Amino acid sequence: MKVKFSIIILILALVFIGNQAEAQCKRFTQKNCLPALSPYTNNGQINSTTLYEGDSAALNMTFYSLLEYRLMVCTHPVLGDGAFFRVKDNDGEILYSSEGKNKNHWDFKVNSTQDLHIDVVIPENAESVSDMPPSGCVSIILGFKE
Numbered sequence: 001m002k003v004k005f006s007i008i009i010l011i012l013a014l015v016f017i018g019n020q021a022e023a024q025c026k027r028f029t030q031k032n033c034l035p036a037l038s039p040y041t042n043n044g045q046i047n048s049t050t051l052y053e054g055d056s057a058a059l060n061m062t063f064y065s066l067l068e069y070r071l072m073v074c075t076h077p078v079l080g081d082g083a084f085f086r087v088k089d090n091d092g093e094i095l096y097s098s099e100g101k102n103k104n105h106w107d108f109k110v111n112s113t114q115d116l117h118i119d120v121v122i123p124e125n126a127e128s129v130s131d132m133p134p135s136g137c138v139s140i141i142l143g144f145k146e
Helices: 002-037
Strands: 041-052 057-065 070-073 084-088 096-097 105-109 114-121 135-145
Touching: 002 041, 002 070, 002 135, 041 057, 057 135, 070 084, 070 114, 096 105, 114 135
Parallel strands: none
Antiparallel strands: 041 135, 057 114, 070 105, 070 135, 084 096, 084 114
């Protein structure tokens, strides 16, 4: 009986910690990232997660024709300045890469409605002295204007 109770407490604690991390990431995004989207209007979605150095994340998004877009990837400063993103079409062709550009957004317009694939990469820091790489919030935000 004690073992079952302990397992239930452990599961509840893990869920609570996960929810706290998600809430902190959402607050970071709302405070630090959404204002930088201006003059574009947020599409109402915030896609965020916590990543470590050396991690990557991928997301598919639909873009509609005749709209101007700003795709922004916002990372917590603890992850450093090396984060970058790539946008690919359904054939895997790279339409845009921010690698080496020190730029966290891409302004563009699509001619026809299409799904695009976004990859976000957090490179490892060669100068890191810790065995445990830092982790931080990474958000992919989409804004549009008509």
